[in-house]
Amino acid sequence: MSMTFPQMAATVALVMLGTVITRALPFVLFPGDRPIPAYLKYLGRVLPYAVTGLLVVYCLRNVSLTSAPFGLPELIALAVITLLHLWRRSTLLSLAGGTISYMLLVQLVF
Amino acid sequence: MKKKAFFAALPHCLPVCTGFLFIGMSYGVYLSSLGFSFLWPMATSILIFAGSMEFVTANLLILHFDPLNALLLALTVNARHLFYGISMLEKYRGTGRKKWYLIFGMCDETFAVNVSAEPPEGVDRGWFYFFVTLIDHCAWVTGATLGGLVGGLLPFDTTGIDFVLTALFVVIFLSQWLAAKRHLPAVTGVLCSVAALVLFGADNFILPAMVLILLALTGLRKRIEREEVQPQ
Structure with missing residues (x-):
């Protein structure tokens, strides 16, 4: 390993900071009782559905349809x-199955 | 109040816990294969709690010190969390000091459970969300620590068990679909993501997908809001 311990700790701290920023930013911009603009409220109503779709695609992103087994295990399981x-x-039941x-x-099988 | 919320949250966490124990273990095993003691997977999974980013961090730690790159990578790999925050702005309001832990622990799986689960009647929402987050977090840390301790010594073949998290998102997608009056937002999410995946490839598609989703949902706003006013 080429880093010293403080450098490794700093790397972890910065990754932690970056992650927290992406999670906290909307809450920091609209704290407590500050009114949320209608456009953001609209996004808050529709994004949960769109983002779940994104997560499904994200999980399946490395499945190849052009080489064996052509995504068949995933397709059958879905x-x-x-x-x-x-x-x-x-x-x-759906998850376990x-x-x-x-x-x-x-x-x-494959 | 807390006990009631804990037992209401527990069944919602079982699928995530299963996935987190095994994927956390593979993370711990991976770190131990790179020569780290179990303290590293334990500490990083407590502090970062973002699965894919932790694997990326492991690779950062064995390279040369590059703090700006570490920060920028975390911001881009986790940019999708911005959408989670916007989705939870109203739900997490009024949860008191717990809110900061809810935000800290808002990984993909915790978000997906909290955004779709309805706490049962008489259960405090804030504490319900809190325990979903905490139980998931504990499962992840436990898996990562165990993986770091035992290395690759699992007694049975677990190939494919990580599919449980894919399955979780699919089930949440189906439940949302069955409960929703309108399907345009869900269809938009899938189509934009697939389009971005085809155009930009598996390693770089999240940010373009987010932009496409934002553009599409903004363009469809009038139509979607009209449907909201007139339920079919």
């Missing part, structure tokens, strides 16, 4: 989750 969820609407089928697929 289908299992969707069907289980439409059937029972139970978060834990999807994850276990994915693990079986990547360990035994």
